[in-house]
Amino acid sequence: MIGRLNHIGIAVPSIEEAADTYRSLYGATDITAPFDMAEQGVRVCFVNLPNSQIELIEPLGETSPILNFLKANPRGGQHHVCFEVADIWQAKAEMERRGAQVLNEPRIGAHGTLIIFVHPKNSNGVLIELMESPKGAHPRVD
Ligand code: CO
Numbered sequence: 022m023i024g025r026l027n028h029i030g031i032a033v034p035s036i037e038e039a040a041d042t043y044r045s046l047y048g049a050t051d052i053t054a055p056f057d058m059a060e061q062g063v064r065v066c067f068v069n070l071p072n073s074q075i076e077l078i079e080p081l082g083e084t085s086p087i088l089n090f091l092k093a094n095p096r097g098g099q100h101h102v103c104f105e106v107a108d109i110w111q112a113k114a115e116m117e118r119r120g121a122q123v124l125n126e127p128r129i130g131a132h133g134t135l136i137i138f139v140h141p142k143n144s145n146g147v148l149i150e151l152m153e154s155p156k157g158a159h160p161r162v163d
Contacts, residue, residue, distance in 0.1 A: 023104035027132070027152055028067065028074040032087045033097040036066055036079040043068045043075065055079070058131060062086055065131045076103070076131065101138070103150035109135040112151050127153075 033039035036055045043049040051069035055077075058065055062085035068075040078100060080088050090100060106112040109127045116123050122140035130136035134153040141148045 023106060023151070024154065025105045026073055027103045027105050028076045029099065030076045030078055030101040030103065030148075030150065031097060032078050032080075032090050032094070032100040034079070034091060034095065036064055036077050039077045039079075039097065040066060040068070043077075057081055060128075067131075101148040101150050103136075103152050105154040106151050107154060109137060109151065109153040113137050116151075 031039070040052050040055075044052060049068050049070070053067045053069070055064050055066040057063075059081065062080065062082050064079040064081045066077050068077065078087055080091060087100065091097065113123050113127060116137075116139055121143040124138040124140055127135040127137055130150070130152055132152060132155055134155050136150055136152045139149040139151065143149075
């Protein structure tokens with residue numbers, strides 16, 4: 022079962038320009054420095070909000086997986102939604118048992134914990150990222 026909404030991923034042509042929009046238009050003050058995720062072909066930064074994060078994603082390199090998305094959406098657009106799960110391997114097995122198409126083997130994501138992506142066809146056209154909750158990142162309420 023999915024837990025907390027961790028972040029919303031937004032593909033952008035320029036991380037600096039997008040961060041500036043969140044800063045100047047919406048008044049966001051807590052925006053992390055961009056960093057490269059060379060293996061995933063993306064450059065990423067986070068806009069920290071009181072209850073969640075916006076993940077800004079810029080293509081990195083010629084084979085970036087978001088180049089096609091930006092070709093179709095040149096000004097950028099909502100790319101994925103990320104929910105936390107307790108155990109990524111269990112989540113992957115359960116998603117597959119339920120007939121969903123998991124797009125990758127669990128790998129380390131931008132938060133340093135394991136992630137998988139579920140095909141948009143399984144969720145009303147929305148690409149879903151499932152991410153193992155960072156240990157001790159926020160207290161569990163149960
Ligand atoms: Co993400």
